[in-house]
Amino acid sequence: MTYRDVASRKVLIWACTAVGARMPVAMAPLALVFLVRERAGGYSLGAMIAAVYVVAEIVGAPVLGMRLRPARARVQLTVGLVAGAAGFAGLGTFPDTQPAVLAVFAFVAGAAPAAATGALRTLLTTMVPERAVAQALSVETMVTAAVWAVSPAAVAGLALGVAPGAPLRLAAALMAASPAGLWLLPSARAADERADLPLSRVLAGAWPVYVTGAASLTLLGLSELVLPALLEQRGIGVGWSGPLLTGMAVGGGLGAFLHGLRAWPGRLRTHSVVLMAGTAGCVTLAALIPRTAGIALALVAGGMLQSAAMLTRNLSLREALPPRAHAAGYSVMYAAAGAGYAATGSLAGALLRVVAPSTAVLAGVGVTLLLSAIGWWGEVTWAGRSARGADLTAAPGFAGAGAEGTAIGGRGDAECRL
Numbered sequence: 001m002t003y004r005d006v007a008s009r010k011v012l013i014w015a016c017t018a019v020g021a022r023m024p025v026a027m028a029p030l031a032l033v034f035l036v037r038e039r040a041g042g043y044s045l046g047a048m049i050a051a052v053y054v055v056a057e058i059v060g061a062p063v064l065g066m067r068l069r070p071a072r073a074r075v076q077l078t079v080g081l082v083a084g085a086a087g088f089a090g091l092g093t094f095p096d097t098q099p100a101v102l103a104v105f106a107f108v109a110g111a112a113p114a115a116a117t118g119a120l121r122t123l124l125t126t127m128v129p130e131r132a133v134a135q136a137l138s139v140e141t142m143v144t145a146a147v148w149a150v151s152p153a154a155v156a157g158l159a160l161g162v163a164p165g166a167p168l169r170l171a172a173a174l175m176a177a178s179p180a181g182l183w184l185l186p187s188a189r190a191a192d193e194r195a196d197l198p199l200s201r202v203l204a205g206a207w208p209v210y211v212t213g214a215a216s217l218t219l220l221g222l223s224e225l226v227l228p229a230l231l232e233q234r235g236i237g238v239g240w241s242g243p244l245l246t247g248m249a250v251g252g253g254l255g256a257f258l259h260g261l262r263a264w265p266g267r268l269r270t271h272s273v274v275l276m277a278g279t280a281g282c283v284t285l286a287a288l289i290p291r292t293a294g295i296a297l298a299l300v301a302g303g304m305l306q307s308a309a310m311l312t313r314n315l316s317l318r319e320a321l322p323p324r325a326h327a328a329g330y331s332v333m334y335a336a337a338g339a340g341y342a343a344t345g346s347l348a349g350a351l352l353r354v355v356a357p358s359t360a361v362l363a364g365v366g367v368t369l370l371l372s373a374i375g376w377w378g379e380v381t382w383a384g385r386s387a388r389g390a391d392l393t394a395a396p397g398f399a400g401a402g403a404e405g406t407a408i409g410g411r412g413d414a415e416c417r418l
Helices: 009-036 042-066 068-092 099-111 117-127 131-160 166-182 199-204 208-232 239-260 268-288 290-319 323-351 359-392 405-406
Strands: none
Touching: 009 042, 009 068, 009 099, 009 117, 009 131, 009 166, 042 117, 042 323, 068 099, 068 117, 068 166, 099 208, 117 131, 117 323, 131 166, 131 239, 131 290, 199 323, 208 239, 208 268, 208 290, 208 323, 208 359, 239 290, 268 290, 268 359, 268 405, 290 323
């Protein structure tokens, strides 16, 4: 169980493909604001188009993810990524067109490639030995952290130094190039499609993992969206927002690396609760500390714990679902995380109208802890029912429980093995 198990040419190609597919996603919200900021009502228009993009991702990820099939995944993903690149190209090429047209381009750019995250994660876990899956997911988190650390500076530099549409044209080029990597990688191993339960019902059974996955992203969204107002409240230059958020992203990459160095004892759901509580504590400190250095340290530590918490959610989801549902499950998780991020943005925006930024952060932390508690309770209840289902399946007279019952109920509490 070391990173040597994932150090291969295939994983390197996968990482380049993932950067091409995910960098545009990380760039999009800020790039859309810069695209129209010089038009009348520019910031409001940019926020609206960015919201359309995020909603398109939330809708597209589960809808398209549930339709992915291993035998056709590369073709399906290629079509989605090329369509997404066309959406980004339209935004970057026609920045002065009607807002409704920009919204259509944004919807296509968000929805068409939305299943790529779940599919790429599933493909990565099939390319490494079973013992190295945790390390592979840590590598994925490090790649994602690097993308999110670089993208704000890239967007600002291109939009201000070249042209407002330049970041979106770069996003289009990256996304259009990413399918080439898919065809250099082995196709995903076909999972057994025979099952008694429909895929939607299988996915719905993992709802506690989606809830805690969404909770882990709400804190990240809270930090990003309220930080400029919080700095202003503290009398700190708003320009520090970029470096502080970059530090949080770097902390996320470091946390993922450290998490993958060893096997951690205990149940994954327990890990998640502890890490989420730690992340909430760090974000609370960032809201209360008056100095820049203290805020920076709190955000870096919070980023480390948040990335580790998200890793436990991905591992829990992989344990909870049969192989045929992995890609779709990761896509639903992606949508749930996006919904959590969007809900945090709405909550923060509403609260900032009536309370101080620090109070808004504390309210968001409370919501996150509530979601984490609900998810933990759901996992505990779910594990108990799975264990009882396994006993019934093993008892005489229940031998015909079906393939899906063995795949889910027969696992018992998979986390007990860790």
